[in-house]
Amino acid sequence: MKILKQLKMTCKDTSPLISESMDGHISFGKRLRLKIHLTICKACQCYKNQLEIIKNLAKKIGSEDFSSKKNQTLRPEVKEKIKQSLNNI
């Protein structure tokens, strides 16, 4: 029973661990406690899913070819200015 008590975590304890586990290595003990909590807690499972969705979306936004919604372009006069300064070198 003592062991079970030690393994028990609240949602408040769990959510930072979810984040931490996505960022790198967490200790075996933490990973185990996280796993146990997640198997019994639907809310934290949803939370974990949400953070993973955000992580994957951020990776997409970060790609070189991601086109921003506003579809911004360099102003024509800035383009001209850059072209000129490139020619002058």
Place this chain on the structure above:
Amino acid sequence: MNDRQLDSSMWVDRYGDIMYRYTLLRVKNVDFAEEIVQNTFLAAIQAQANYAGRSAEKSWLFGILKHKIMDHFRSQKRFQSFNQSDSDDSSVDDYDDSGHWKIFPKDWGLDPEKAAENTELAHRLEECMSGLSEKFRQIFIMKEMDGIDSTQICNEFDIKPTNLWVILHRARNQLKLCLEAHWFQNKTSE
């Protein structure tokens, strides 16, 4: 065109806009973004002789651009020293006294593996990111968008790994709440 040759006369027309968008997403400010793109092209033309043809022209230019953006972050850094409050956990309010969620996180009904295909949602996240404090935003970008190593981020911002975890956790939490309020709320009421 041979992928392994540089053609500087075409740079601005070919890559100007995508490099500008890439930069604007990271530095937010139009003037800074224009300046960074211009400086990148200037640095590239001066470094042409060093181009070894190991990467395609575009990747090579983006490599220089990423350095310029990092330099920009560094130049701003001295204005935003690390506050102790950055590591306070303000998300305590999300839980009741027994450590349970006050408001249960919702099932967004999306498979995390496929979520990235949802362009509309990606744009929404982009908007939500602008609501983060500048420092949180930069750290989130470096870690999640650009995949920069945690050790390097800690060095850049002169913070400890534990501070980094707390900042990332808080940034994600804030983004989650923003998406929930501006996207999933509407989705469920449709």
